[in-house]
Amino acid sequence: MKIETKEIYKCEHCNKLYQLKHWCLEHEKTCNKNPDNDRACFGCRHLTKKSETIYYDTGYGESERKVDLLYCNKLDTFLYPPKVEHKGNMYETEPKENKPMPRTCKVYDDESTDFDEFFNCN
Ligand SMILES: [Zn+2]
Known part of the structure; x- marks a missing residue:
């Protein structure tokens, strides 16, 4: 041994x-x-998944496929997580941009319902 x-x-x-x-x-x-690699987005109710058609160049012409992307309903933009940012393999989207998740976010909201907006009097 x-x-x-x-x-x-x-x-x-x-x-x-x-x-x-x-x-x-x-x-x-x-x-x-x-x-x-932590982002407020991960606990925020504005973050959803959206299926998007991506167009890409195969070298012989253009091709397309469907991918699931993260989308912020409040900022109205696609967002990619830090992991994707490090690897540099984010998708380009049009007309709405695909941006890196912000480190801090003004519109962060961890409430699970929309009711608070109706009843909140502050
Ligand atoms: Zn580790």
């Missing part, structure tokens, strides 16, 4: 283990538990 002692790398946020430092660093950038 061979016993080897070697360094392993552990994600600071979720404790996942990696043998290669490079992959651990890559993972940490997109780790869901990395506070840097």
Whole structure:
């Protein structure tokens, strides 16, 4: 039997283990538990999913397919999460833009119903 002692790398946020430092660093950038990847959008009722037709260039011509994108009803725009931002593989949408999720948001709302807007007298 061979016993080897070697360094392993552990994600600071979720404790996942990696043998290669490079992959651990890559993972940490997109780790869901990395506070840097947290956005108010994830707990906000304005965020919904929308099915959208994406047009793309295949190299031989244009093609299309349907994808599910995140959409903010309040800001009236598509939003992509930090993970997509890091990878740089966001879709381009028209006429409504696909933007990165804001770090802080003025229209953030975690209420689950619309009733408060009717009864809120502040
Ligand atoms: Zn992690």
